[in-house]
Amino acid sequence: MDLYLPIANLSVNALVIVALGFGVGLLSGMFGVGGGFLTTPLLIVYGIPPTVAAASATTQVTGASVSGALAHLRRGGVDMKMGAVLVAGGLLGSLAGAWLFRVLQRIGQIDTVIGVLYVLLLGYVGTLMARDGIRSLVASRRGEQPAPSRRKHHRLVAALPMRWRFYGSGLYISPVAPLLVGFFVGVLTILLGVGGGFVMIPAMLYILGMATRVVVGTSLFQILFVTAAATLVHALTTQAVDIVLAVLLLVGSVTGAQIGAKLALRLKPDMLRLMLAFLVLVVAIRIGLGLGWRPDEIYTVQPS
Numbered sequence: 001m002d003l004y005l006p007i008a009n010l011s012v013n014a015l016v017i018v019a020l021g022f023g024v025g026l027l028s029g030m031f032g033v034g035g036g037f038l039t040t041p042l043l044i045v046y047g048i049p050p051t052v053a054a055a056s057a058t059t060q061v062t063g064a065s066v067s068g069a070l071a072h073l074r075r076g077g078v079d080m081k082m083g084a085v086l087v088a089g090g091l092l093g094s095l096a097g098a099w100l101f102r103v104l105q106r107i108g109q110i111d112t113v114i115g116v117l118y119v120l121l122l123g124y125v126g127t128l129m130a131r132d133g134i135r136s137l138v139a140s141r142r143g144e145q146p147a148p149s150r151r152k153h154h155r156l157v158a159a160l161p162m163r164w165r166f167y168g169s170g171l172y173i174s175p176v177a178p179l180l181v182g183f184f185v186g187v188l189t190i191l192l193g194v195g196g197g198f199v200m201i202p203a204m205l206y207i208l209g210m211a212t213r214v215v216v217g218t219s220l221f222q223i224l225f226v227t228a229a230a231t232l233v234h235a236l237t238t239q240a241v242d243i244v245l246a247v248l249l250l251v252g253s254v255t256g257a258q259i260g261a262k263l264a265l266r267l268k269p270d271m272l273r274l275m276l277a278f279l280v281l282v283v284a285i286r287i288g289l290g291l292g293w294r295p296d297e298i299y300t301v302q303p304s
Contacts, residue, residue, distance in 0.1 A: 007242035008052040014248055020046065021060065021249035025256025026263070027276070039249065040192055041118050041283045045290070048245070050114040051105065054192055055231075055240035060249040062227040069224050072217025079168030079214045083221040085175050086182035086200075090226035093186020098233045101190055105238065112291070117192060119288040121199070126280035128202075133274035157207060169210040169218070177208060182222060189230040 003014045024039050039060055043053035072078050104110040160174035181203045188199060200219045204210045210218070235241045 003244060003248070005048075005052070005242050005245050007056075007240060008048055008245060010047070012046075012048075012245075016046070017245065017248040018252040021252025022256035023252075024060075024249075025253030025258075026260040027256075027279070038279070038283060040114075041122070041287050043245075044115070044118075045283075045286055050111040051238070051240045052242050052245070054114055054190075055234040055238060056242045056245045056249070058189060058227045058230045058234065059241065059243075059246035060253055062224060062231060066224060069217065069220040072220060077214055077217030078221050079166055079210070079218045080221075081164075082166045082169050082171075082178055082210070082214075083218045085178045086185075086218070086222040087225045089179040089182025089184075090186035090189070090222055091229050093183035093188075094190050094226060094230045094233050095186075096183070097187040097190025097230075098237045100187065101238055114192060115287055115291050117188075119284050119291065121188075121192075122280050122284035122287075125199075125202075126277045126284060129277035130274065130281065133271075133277055137271075137274070157209070166210075168214050169208070171208065171210060173208065181207065182226070185222070186226050186230070189226050190233065 001014045002011045004011050020042055021039075024042065027038060039057040040050075040053045043057065044050050048056075069078070101110065104113050157173055157177040160176045162174050162176070163172050164175050165172050181200070185200050185203075200222065201215055204215045204219065205212070231241060
């Protein structure tokens with residue numbers, strides 16, 4: 001069943017898009033990530049223009065984050081004060097990202113920049129996850145217990161002035177640090193159509209030094225507000241949000257997330273991490289090859 005996407009200006013098989021959303025939702029439920037960092041590249045691989053894919057994916061990430069954020073909030077897994085600072089930084093980053101998006105659109109480089117950023121970020125994150133997963137599996141097979149890492153914020157964070165107490169996260173640090181982290185993730189949300197969880201969570205753990213019990217919930221809290229703002233910014237400035245595409249993705253992802261959460265209970269965490277790392281690296285390699293492959297037709301003419 002083909003449907004026409006008015007903003008993307010092409011027809012797609014609706015069942016394929018729903019299945020893609022289902023697959024991303026399945027992964028979200030299994031691996032505890034928003035899934036936006038996979039939605040956009042998979043849409044690009046399918047043939048959706050990168051600008052439309054990035055803008056429309058934020059709508060799906062917003063919908064997928066609502067239930068997760070509420071669940072963590074109910075059991076006290078959200079640091080509201082830290083979340084508010086991250087949201088403030090994310091909103092500022094969204095505005096800066098929208099300006100950068102329009103500049104890159106104007107000079108005709110937005111598609112290339114999105115592709116290159118995805119290759120770099122997914123390649124880096126996938127390599128880190130694969131390394132940690134392999135180390136954990138090797139240690140487990142040898143009967144060794146990996147040494148727990150001591151939670152501590154980065155020394156640059158400790159040097160920042162004007163400290164606040166974030167009781168939920170167990171921190172006494174400057175709000176400038178989470179503000180900058182939120183700003184960076186806000187820029188990524190606009191440019192790449194991601195919630196930023198795959199960047200936000202490592203930053204919370206290794207840069208801010210937050211308590212593990214509130215990391216996921218606070219990340220989802222920030223993602224919810226920033227992706228909602230990013231969708232609005234895209235709709236008003238870049239006009240690249242395709243609501244038909246977003247609805248098809250949401251239909252599949254809502255169902256997939258529920259099934260993925262049940263599957264996650266049956267698999268070992270280390271194996272889940274390795275599976276996700278493999279998938280992330282495959283997507284990064286595919287996008288990287290797409291940037292270097294010579295197209296069938298170097299020039300195309302589109303009707304005005």
